Amino acid sequence: MNHPQDKPVRSTMKTRLHEIIFEAETPAGKAFDIGLIFTILLSVLVVMLESVAGIRQQYGTVLVAMEWSFTIAFTMEYLLRLYCVGQPLRYAGSFYGVVDLLAIIPTYLSVFVLGTQYLLVIRTIRILRVFRVLKLVQYWSEARTLSHALCVSRRKIVVFLYVVMILVIIIGSLMYLIEGEKNGFTSIPRSIYWAIVTLTTVGYGDIAPATDLGQTLAAIVMIIGYGIIAVPTGIVTAELARESYISLSTQACPECGSEGHDADAVYCKYCGAKL
Secondary structure: OOOOOHHHHHHHHHHHHHHHHHOOOOHHHHHHHHHHHHHHHHHHHHHHHHOOHHHHHHHHHHHHHHHHHHHHHHHHHHHHHHHHOOOHHHHHOOHHHHHHHHOOHHHHHOOOOOOHHHHHHHHHHHHHHHHHHOOOHHHHHHHHHHHHHHHHOHHHHHHHHHHHHHHHHHHHHHHHHHHOHHHOOOOHHHHHHHHHHHHOOOOOOOOOOOOHHHHHHHHHHHHHHHHHHHHHHHHHHHHHHHOOOOOEOOOOOOOOOOOOOEOOOOEOOOOOOEO
């Protein structure tokens, strides 16, 4: 038989867990996040050491045991995060929710597919929580401004990339006709590869034109490349100039776990729950 006080106790426990796991304002929450970041760094170090043949041969068993210990701990943490938010599926689909899940999947997957455990270096993304722990909220605000500018600029950037794609196809085809197979341009796709490398000013040097006309075209492509590099930078910079910087808080929504709310926000901007 359920007692009337059962529901409030459970609610209080969830609230307390949410404060510890999601918030960084309380001493317990800050200690949890610092401990989590230290554990993430240590687990990534273990994965990197395991990839060294000499260390793996001598300490392989110990490293594997440590990695499974970290994975079990992160799995429990992930389940607790789902437990203490009001909308677990919404949190699971959020950026941090997906990253938290990807941080534990490779170890379990390695039981069936060898080598997948090295994908655990994705755990380094979780260290983004350091912005919240160290009160670097303004840096998070600027990161959000940058991501929004990139999102707004995406159509212009797509059009720009489409033009570049057409350009390299034309240049690659011309170079194939000019140089031919005898000078290393054995096909149009390979010539397009050369055009991309040259236009981006990377210049591996594995293929190079030998004729005067080919070298002239290469020089023109190099000059065009310097001008093209500035185009996407200008597009994003123009959008950044229109962005206004908003003061953010470190508070996480108790329902969906989303962060990045305005300092004076009363309700969550993502699910509408009261903060």
